[in-house]
Amino acid sequence: MSGADSRIPVTLVTGFLGSGKTTLLSALLRQPEPGRLAIVINEFGEVPLDQALIGRTEGQVVVLSGGCLCCAIGGDVVSTLLGLHALRAEKPFERVVIETSGLADPGPILAPLVQAPELTGLFRVDGVVAVVDALQGLRELGRQRVCVKQVALADRILLSKSDIAAPLAVTRLRDRLAEINPWAPLTTANHGAVDAAWLFDPGAARPICEHAGHDHDHSHGIGAFCLWFDQPVTWEAFARAVGDLTEAHGEAILRIKGLLNLNGRPVAVHGVQHFLHPPEPLPDWPDQERRSRLIVIADRLTEAEVRSFFSNMDFVAQASRKECADAS
Numbered sequence: 001m002s003g004a005d006s007r008i009p010v011t012l013v014t015g016f017l018g019s020g021k022t023t024l025l026s027a028l029l030r031q032p033e034p035g036r037l038a039i040v041i042n043e044f045g046e047v048p049l050d051q052a053l054i055g056r057t058e059g060q061v062v063v064l065s066g067g068c069l070c071c072a073i074g075g076d077v078v079s080t081l082l083g084l085h086a087l088r089a090e091k092p093f094e095r096v097v098i099e100t101s102g103l104a105d106p107g108p109i110l111a112p113l114v115q116a117p118e119l120t121g122l123f124r125v126d127g128v129v130a131v132v133d134a135l136q137g138l139r140e141l142g143r144q145r146v147c148v149k150q151v152a153l154a155d156r157i158l159l160s161k162s163d164i165a166a167p168l169a170v171t172r173l174r175d176r177l178a179e180i181n182p183w184a185p186l187t188t189a190n191h192g193a194v195d196a197a198w199l200f201d202p203g204a205a206r207p208i209c210e211h212a213g214h215d216h217d218h219s220h221g222i223g224a225f226c227l228w229f230d231q232p233v234t235w236e237a238f239a240r241a242v243g244d245l246t247e248a249h250g251e252a253i254l255r256i257k258g259l260l261n262l263n264g265r266p267v268a269v270h271g272v273q274h275f276l277h278p279p280e281p282l283p284d285w286p287d288q289e290r291r292s293r294l295i296v297i298a299d300r301l302t303e304a305e306v307r308s309f310f311s312n313m314d315f316v317a318q319a320s321r322k323e324c325a326d327a328s
């Protein structure tokens with residue numbers, strides 16, 4: 001750390017949908033070394049789940065910035081960080097980590113940090129960390145331009161899920177990442193287990209002018225649906241419905257994320273494209289709500305099409321769609 005600079009460092013954690021960003025933050029919060037972190041989460045969809053899934057934070061500040069990604073976040077970054085700064089006397093922290101939505105272009109989130117006069121005296125960008133899914137990364141880099149942008153802007157690349165990816169696929173992905181961004185150091189991390197000192201290495205950030213630019217081409221046709229289930233569900237029925245959905249619309253399903261009431265117990269579920277991760281039982285319910293909630297982020301699918309696959313699970317109390325609209 002450059003001794004004279006008293007501004008608070010801000011690290012941006014980016015990475016495509018389901019790549020393992022929340023898992024990384026959860027693991028970081030369990031380490032003693034990183035000091036007190038303030039976490040800002042920006043999620044795509046109306047029912048935020050990451051805050052619930054991130055687990056206990058032992059007093060660290062967690063601010064949830066909902067709404068729509070990079071398109072609308074510029075002003076939000078300013079107000080969120082100013083709000084956070086005002087809380088500092090009450091809840092001290094040494095670093096801010098912003099988890100962006102998986103669909104977000106990091107450029108416009110960084111822009112106010114280096115341009116907004118209200119922020120530049122208080123905060124400094126410490127670096128951009130891109131989490132890349134070893135299982136799906138190569139495919140995503142081929143299909144989603146925003147994913148390439150996330151990697152291109154990174155100062156650090158973290159390869160998740162290499163424990164479940166074929167070694168050859170990991171090698172090919174590493175080659176591709178090195179083509180896109182040969183400067184960023186890369187490491188692998190199982191379930192977010194990474195040395196905080198590596199992640200938060202001061203001085204890692206490249207000149208901020210390289211962070212310019214903004215793509216909106218990720219937005220068209222991508223929407224998030226939130227489905228609610230009134231009654232407890234069984235894993236068999238849920239997995240069958242998701243299996244049928246991904247078989248029918250494999251390419252269009254980008255992310256499935258939920259908190260299920262599985263026979264009365266809270267269980268987190270994650271699907272990334274066609275891959276459904278094993279269910280993760282949670283120790284407690286994060287809030288008073290006991291209904292299952294499921295977020296499906298899909299490319300050019302209607303709500304009715306998604307909903308029909310869950311029609312034989314006691315369903316649907318409420319459903320909503322949020323599109324990533326170009327707000328600029």
Ligand SMILES: Nc1nc2c(ncn2[C@@H]2O[C@H](COP(=O)(O)OP(=O)(O)OP(=O)(O)O)[C@@H](O)[C@H]2O)c(=O)[nH]1
Binds near residue numbers: 018
């Ligand atoms: N096997 C394995 N699973 C992982 C690893 N990292 C994350 N996962 C799993 O991947 C799924 C998605 O992880 P998240 O941390 O929620 O991903 P995310 O990037 O925060 O997702 P969004 O916020 O929706 O973009 C979860 O089931 C995690 O347990 C890893 O290194 N290995």
